[in-house]
Amino acid sequence: MSPLVSSALECGLVYSFLLPVFYQGFCVGVVECSRSSPCQLLEGFNELNIALESVGFKTFHVRERLPFKVSFYKNSYII
Numbered sequence: 001m002s003p004l005v006s007s008a009l010e011c012g013l014v015y016s017f018l019l020p021v022f023y024q025g026f027c028v029g030v031v032e033c034s035r036s037s038p039c040q041l042l043e044g045f046n047e048l049n050i051a052l053e054s055v056g057f058k059t060f061h062v063r064e065r066l067p068f069k070v071s072f073y074k075n076s077y078i079i
Contacts, residue, residue, distance in 0.1 A: 008034045015041055019048060022058045 008016070013034035021029045031052075033044045049059050 004032075012036045017041060017045065019045070019059055021052060022060065023056065028057070 008014075013036055015036070015038045016032055016034040019031045019033065020027050021031055031048060033041075033048055035041055035044050052059055
């Protein structure tokens, strides 16, 4: 387990998501956001999205997005 993950777990931040960051159509990095409640994930995504867009970054590829299929498996949605 990485030191970052260990620290997050010690602080009770057990829910997280990874967000690819794009600039001028190219992926320039990935941001990880951890929260203590699953209800806070959408709030974290929105805050991150606003902050990134304010400095010229996007959180999705601005060209073509890959098609996806949503499947239901064991009480979870898989995209």
